[in-house]
Amino acid sequence: MDEILIDDRGSWRVVTLNRPDRLNSFNEAMHRALASALDGARDPACRAVLLTGAGRGFCAGQDLADVTVAEGSAPDLGVTIETFYNPLVRQIRGLDKPVVCAVNGTAAGAGANIALACDLVIAARSAKFIQSFAKIGLVPDSGGTWFLPRLIGDARARGLAMLAEPISAETAANWGLIWRVADDDRLISEAEALTAHLATQPTQGLALIKQALAAAATSTLDAQLDLERDLQRQAGRTPDYAEGVDAFIGKRAPTFTGRAH
Known part of the structure; x- marks a missing residue:
């Protein structure tokens, strides 16, 4: 078995x-x-x-x-x-x-x-x-x-x-x-x-959320603010961010791919 x-x-x-x-x-x-x-x-x-x-x-x-x-x-x-x-x-x-x-x-x-x-x-x-x-x-x-x-x-x-x-x-x-x-x-x-x-959501963004929450347990506020800035920069470069914004403006449901590039 x-x-x-x-x-x-x-x-x-x-x-x-x-x-x-x-x-x-x-x-x-x-x-x-x-x-x-x-x-x-x-x-x-x-x-x-x-x-x-x-x-x-x-x-x-x-x-x-x-x-x-x-x-x-x-x-x-x-x-x-x-x-x-x-x-x-x-x-x-x-x-x-x-x-x-x-x-x-x-x-x-x-x-x-x-x-x-x-x-x-x-x-x-x-x-x-x-x-x-x-x-x-x-x-x-x-x-x-x-x-x-x-x-x-x-x-x-x-x-x-x-x-x-x-x-x-x-x-x-x-x-x-x-x-x-x-x-x-x-x-x-x-x-x-x-x-x-x-599995239909912005996978890269969810992965970055996991990374941020994991770091928060042992981080200072200043360090966490800097990390949020850096991770947000990464998230903003993903196709799913562009899709999410386009869908929001177009008042339609987004179709996320989960791809990093």
Whole structure:
């Protein structure tokens, strides 16, 4: 069975975690397959990506059965993080197009934080988000300690990280952890519609928005103002800017190509 399924919809792709018998928990094979799928999504013809999970849960994080340790020695979990999880988060954040995540069921541990690495997260009403690391004596990884305080504030971040209690999709949306909630039977159709819409938008401009927001987390206001100037200069030179202005003046719907030149 393929650990990752790829459904090419032309201008966008659905990438599905496909280990439903293990709640799509990560083993090495799934890591490598997902990295390859996201690398393939750099194709300029692909203008948006939808990430979701097969079966009854999005992702339960690391498959603990896949961590092998020699008898009498302690594991080096940092190797797994450095080899797989950190590159994955960087790959999602660095992809020059929108990444939508549809969370069905449970998103736990690294699975929750990989969802948070995506640009827009839609969760089924029955979904749960769990920073489960503290239950086994670990620290939130895959960007968890960076995403949580920025999205929901320090107090809530500490509560989720230290208590490892699940929160509902509704709570996640109310706190600003995710974009929105969908009824279970509408999750995929709404996520697909959102991704398809993004694939018709000015892709270069969206990529520059991602770049600006990523820099803002560690930037001063003066530095960010300068970056906005520079990125706006780039955006203003794209065919989609010219098309957007022409469509606005002509009172018609724009037809964006997503091309840089």
